[in-house]
Amino acid sequence: MRITKKLLTRLEGEVQLKLVWDEGKIKDAFVIVPHFRGFEKVLEGKPYLDALVITPRVCGICGHAHLIASAKAIEEVCRKAGIEFYLTEKAKTFREITLLLEILQNHVKWFYLYFFPDFFKYVGVKDEDYRPFVGKRWSEAIKASNLITKALATLAGQWPHNSYAVPGGITSDLFPAELVRASSLIKEFVKFLEERVFGISLRELLNCKTKRFLEHLRGDAKLFLEKALENGLDRAGRSYANFLTGGSVEPLIKPCVKKEKTCKFHPEWIEEKEDFSYFGKNGYTWSKAPRYRGLPYETGPLPRQYFARNPRVLYLYRNFKDSLITRVYARLEELAIFSLLVLEKVESLDLFQKSWIRPPVNTKELSGRGYGIVEAARGTLIHEVEIEKGVIKRYNIITPTAWNLGPRDEKFLGVAEKALIGLESEELAYLVLRGFDVCSVCTAH
Amino acid sequence: MKNLEKPFYEIVRELANLSDFVVALGNCAVYGNIPALKDEKIVELQFRFKEKEGLLGKDFRSKRGLPVVNISGCPAHPEWFINTLLELKHRGKVPLDELGRPKEFYAYFTHDGCIRVQYYEWKVEAEELGTKEGCLFYKFGCRGPLTHSSCNRILWNGVSSKTRSGQPCFGCTEFDFPRENLFETKLNMGIPAELPPEVSLRAYIMMAGVAKTFTPKRLKRKLIDEDNEEAPNET
The missing domain is CATH 3.40.50.700 (NADH:ubiquinone oxidoreductase-like, 20kDa subunit)
Incomplete structure (x- = not known):
């Protein structure tokens, strides 16, 4: 029996992968997050609005999702305390737009900057255009994702780490001309997707309801699917196929849990197991292991597209289950689906509505508990806040990466760990791990 | 680690x-x-x-x-x-x-280049969030005049900044970030408890008095009066 350890880089933070080998196969796998910062502890004792500034700092890639989750959690506390207040359609839609934009910039960076270089190495393709830092395609991807972050900053001031969502609405008050600029940046991004990623128009792609999409596709999505099939990635990386989506993306995706009879999600049913995290006795990572009614769940683009009945992702899922190929393609699909959705939402905005309506609450008196649940790039993000007389008494963050990359419990391996068992090469193991869109700073905040 | x-x-x-x-x-x-x-x-x-x-x-x-x-x-x-x-x-x-x-980057303040700077000069406070008008220094905790940065000189993502989009500056380039109660200005007898570096309380009170007495009326109005927006011709 052989044990290998390797540090995975080119991601937000570091992750170490420890593999136990037996007769040339991975017998056991440990996903190790060596960093811990203690955000939840820092929040304790602070006035509750400070969460809007502190929680986005958990992550430089999905910080905006943390902001919206904080705002929603506080709003739920207000609502439960019987405080009547409402958000204008404009404020709601702004938040939806900026959340989606953050997902878009993430997915495109993930694919070209993090996943593709390892993928090319594994499938043995040498193409200078895709080489990190120097390749033409590589820098085009950065420029494309910058279009989206520019659009996001136009709406929310800056990215990352703005705090433009506050209980009762948003702080920004755009001129129509600014919105038009954001919209044309997004349209330019769509052009990039059509030319480079899918090779066909996004409408055309979304109109493919059968496996014919495989014939229509061109571009890097096609390149990925072809090479992935040639190299057996349709069999690699299968995990439990337990899917969970706790948030919603209006109007396409609603909360759902695969093993449950009804499509309802109850955050209070989550238990975070600590035995195998450094908080417990057999710890090897700073992440906890969230379980929903005792079971491990995968969250992210694959579950979202599965629940949304995306015919192309469902075709791959029926044939290849929750393998690497399905997981990666689901993430690519979100680029297409969410860019068109975001444009629709931008069109629907009425800028002359109010941005913010002050909630009639005495900030020194508010008490109660609330959840804020959003769909972030990597899946369901949950914030739970307990406020006592305007001060945070307890704050708990359950990140998507804790679901996907968290450790085992006494019964079940973590989702990513399970996906690595039985693989025959170290390179493939890293690639499968990459497929989950690894981020260590969220996994252990 | x-x-x-x-x-x-x-x-x-x-x-x-x-x-x-x-x-x-x-x-x-x-x-x-x-x-x-x-x-x-x-x-x-x-x-x-x-x-x-x-x-x-x-x-x-x-x-x-x-x-x-x-x-x-x-x-x-x-x-x-x-x-x-x-x-x-x-x-x-x-x-x-x-x-x-x-x-070169930290000799400036976030305040320098802020598009709300006239409201600061004439002490016109933002009463609400989510508007283009008013300065956030007086009520909403903005640290712009106290924070060394080039946020409003070299814009974020090339397009905007916190204060330009209605958020107070939280002072995130300083050693004491994150301070407490970030959305609220601490006041002493109605005057911000912390004044910009090297501004004496006496100077501040005198300047504020003059500014408040002579505030141009245009700074109390909305930048764009929605009611006056010409309605498109109905067909």
Whole structure:
């Protein structure tokens, strides 16, 4: 029996992968997050609005999702305390737009900057255009994702780490001309997707309801699917196929849990197991292991597209289950689906509505508990806040990466760990791990 | 960092002694910031908050003779970072302030270049969030006039900034970020408890008195009066 350890880089933070080998196969796998910062502890004792500034700092890639989750959690506390207040359609839609934009910039960076270089190495393709830092395609991807972050900053001031969502609405008050600029940046991004990623128009792609999409596709999505099939990635990386989506993306995706009879999600049913995290006795990572009614769940683009009945992702899922190929393609699909959705939402905005309506609450008196649940790039993000007389008494963050990359419990391996068992090469193991869109700073905040 | 073959701080020390320049990027690396708040063991490259108690020691100089060059901010602005690196490469030096930050970027305040600056000058307070009008310094905790940064000079993502989009500045380039009660200005008898550096209370009160007495009326109106917007012809 052989044990290998390797540090995975080119991601937000570091992750170490420890593999136990037996007769040339991975017998056991440990996903190790060596960093811990203690955000939840820092929040304790602070006035509750400070969460809007502190929680986005958990992550430089999905910080905006943390902001919206904080705002929603506080709003739920207000609502439960019987405080009547409402958000204008404009404020709601702004938040939806900026959340989606953050997902878009993430997915495109993930694919070209993090996943593709390892993928090319594994499938043995040498193409200078895709080489990190120097390749033409590589820098085009950065420029494309910058279009989206520019659009996001136009709406929310800056990215990352703005705090433009506050209980009762948003702080920004755009001129129509600014919105038009954001919209044309997004349209330019769509052009990039059509030319480079899918090779066909996004409408055309979304109109493919059968496996014919495989014939229509061109571009890097096609390149990925072809090479992935040639190299057996349709069999690699299968995990439990337990899917969970706790948030919603209006109007396409609603909360759902695969093993449950009804499509309802109850955050209070989550238990975070600590035995195998450094908080417990057999710890090897700073992440906890969230379980929903005792079971491990995968969250992210694959579950979202599965629940949304995306015919192309469902075709791959029926044939290849929750393998690497399905997981990666689901993430690519979100680029297409969410860019068109975001444009629709931008069109629907009425800028002359109010941005913010002050909630009639005495900030020194508010008490109660609330959840804020959003769909972030990597899946369901949950914030739970307990406020006592305007001060945070307890704050708990359950990140998507804790679901996907968290450790085992006494019964079940973590989702990513399970996906690595039985693989025959170290390179493939890293690639499968990459497929989950690894981020260590969220996994252990 | 647990579980690595060699402790992280040893790696950093070894690399620092081999380097022409050492640059700390972001408030965590510069001052300790959020991770250091609840953990006394955490120190940064040359500082812990504003004290020079960092890993490399207060007298550290890299091979080319500079202390740690601190690009503070949460996040640090990519352009300040890249331009500092390029300047170090081409000129071999860069003027630093007492916290090790390049003066070219940190001699300014967030306030400089803010599009709400007239409201500040004439003491017109923002009464609500979510509007283009009013200054956020008086009620909403804006640290713009107290925070060293170039946020409103070199814009974020090339397009905007916090104060331009109606958010108060939270002072994220300073050693004491995150302070407490970030959305509220602490007042002493109606006057902001903290005044901009080197502004005396007497000067502030006199200026405020004059400004409030003579505020141009246009600053009390909306920038665009929606009711006056010409309705499109109905067909």
